Amino acid sequence: MNDSLNDGGVIQALSDLRRNIDDIDDKIVSLLADRQQVVSRVAAVKKAHNLPVYHPAREEDLISRLRQQARNAGLNPDCIEEVYRTIIHRSRIEQTSQLALKGIRPGGVVLIVGGRGGMGGFFRNCFHRAGYEVRILGSGDWPNAASLCAHADMVMISVPIDVACRVIRDISPFLRPGTVLCDITSIKTQPLAAMLAAYAGPVVGLHPLFGPSTSSLDKQVIVATSGRDEHACQWILDQFTAWGGIIVPSDAKEHDDIMAIVQALRHFATFAFGQFLNRQRISLARTLEFSSPIYRLELGMVGRLFAQDSSLYSEIIFASPERRELLRDFLTSLNENRDMLERGDKDLFQEEFRKIAEWFGPFSEQAMRESTFLIEKLTERF
């Protein structure tokens, strides 16, 4: 490399090197296309023999082997690992999207009550692609309820939580005995009780822990709460598993207690934070210029909430008197810090901090590792 190139020489040298890089990239893209072909054949074999897509041991072997090879080639093994985690993830999505075509009961009839909403639409597509006959019952379709319910293998209640119990009572008289009745609302106690009271056949409560914009069921969690006749309901859980989802069994009370924390408390805290920023009239644009990636990420979580539907969040936060009680306890707990702030009592803060840190225990280390990884991703992309 000649360090004394003139400007034109520098431009020429960079342009030659870039053409070099482009040639290499062409070969890489073409190899990735070849790889995709072979992966599709693997997926076809797996699909034909009911083998799972996700094969953690094979992935880890592959990564270890490539890390070693990277070392031999004088490359940073972390770099190769990162590139391949991306390639493998994409390859799993492709395989899962082939699996998405797999119906446990192809030709089965699925009725989605509220199938024109976000989550209803999501499941409508899932079942449709997998070869089911999917019917929709929207708010104007009640006159046809009897014919829509006829021969249904499953009826899924996908309506807002405040009308769920009423809809369950209204639809139940139309169901034939073998139909599985399920709901996908974010509360389980009342809807499950309503389903068991209104209908004598197989019942299961479901709560998909993801939104309608999710691109694949791969690794997504669905909580399942048994109602009645687990055996008759099993094919639905198998169907979600076949699509790559993870079923977490729980009883209705445990589910609701945990969701009060995981959803209501968290969303309320985020809401109240955004509310204060708004009242203070802080300049979002200028604070972002001052932002470390982690602040950007945290402010992003607040912004994300307010990009979504206000009624969705009011349903979650005001879902039950127990939830509102929990949120009032949260306000009381926060207020107990007022004296500490007024006195500027750093010692008390540190004592409290250490107590909580101890309770968080090993989760903190894991959280640190995961969030550091994400911050790097955020820095890389934006």
Next chain:
Amino acid sequence: MNDSLNDGGVIQALSDLRRNIDDIDDKIVSLLADRQQVVSRVAAVKKAHNLPVYHPAREEDLISRLRQQARNAGLNPDCIEEVYRTIIHRSRIEQTSQLALKGIRPGGVVLIVGGRGGMGGFFRNCFHRAGYEVRILGSGDWPNAASLCAHADMVMISVPIDVACRVIRDISPFLRPGTVLCDITSIKTQPLAAMLAAYAGPVVGLHPLFGPSTSSLDKQVIVATSGRDEHACQWILDQFTAWGGIIVPSDAKEHDDIMAIVQALRHFATFAFGQFLNRQRISLARTLEFSSPIYRLELGMVGRLFAQDSSLYSEIIFASPERRELLRDFLTSLNENRDMLERGDKDLFQEEFRKIAEWFGPFSEQAMRESTFLIEKLTERF
């Protein structure tokens, strides 16, 4: 593909296909090694001619070209983009790490007061690798302060905020007129005033918005607050820029106002959330089994705080009476929601929500996009 293979046949077929994939991967790794070689040569040319590493237009051209090529090869262009964002990011880190060797004043003398702490150690390494003579003044080194300060081109104060002003007063008598005095504490008003009062030479206040575990200065933000003789201080800012950092100029008051929000409020809110989880004795492990990737991410942000040093956070939160006042206002603002919760007033919640959403404006959409990207990364990796 023969669907009626027996078990042995399936294993053989999968194993053949996997060998096929391994062969392709070998070629890809070898091409990535070639690519790395060429990129190193680009970096060498850039370094020799003081050209910037980051070339956004070239990156976007490259991505567009590869997306088109992916389409031609029957590949998902998003997949190729994701793989190449990773490759390019890694390649930029490699180039920046070469740039890290670049000293604006190689041979210059840098004294770091508190250089045995986290951030002090971080900058000690940066300056050392770039060919500076780096000296450290720890708490036991005050008897040698005069000789340590002799011929220093820069003295950087890297001590906890509560002792910063005292340390500034103690070190100033030892400085020779040409030395640049700077601090890297997270508050700017008081330390900057202390530096200007105690020392008559060039002064600049700095606040690096990242922690000592950061792997590179690439795209990291440093806020710079002018004190005295900007011209004499410029080489330090140039040095950070040469290492890939971004300088954001601000005056001390604006900086402190924004940091009260970006750091104190945010950390206090996170602390109070963790405190409530602890008081409720919720089962972290079980809630994580119920968690969508976004809850995992948000809980991770809480865990991350408690994995760190309690004194760091007490310094940030209790840094000034104004900050404590802001936090008390935050508690008051939160409490104003108590009636709404008690009455179960969804309408008021939605009205407030929409008002805040409007104020967040386009940032919400951007936040949604960024956080969705991160959630995918989180799902992919963990």
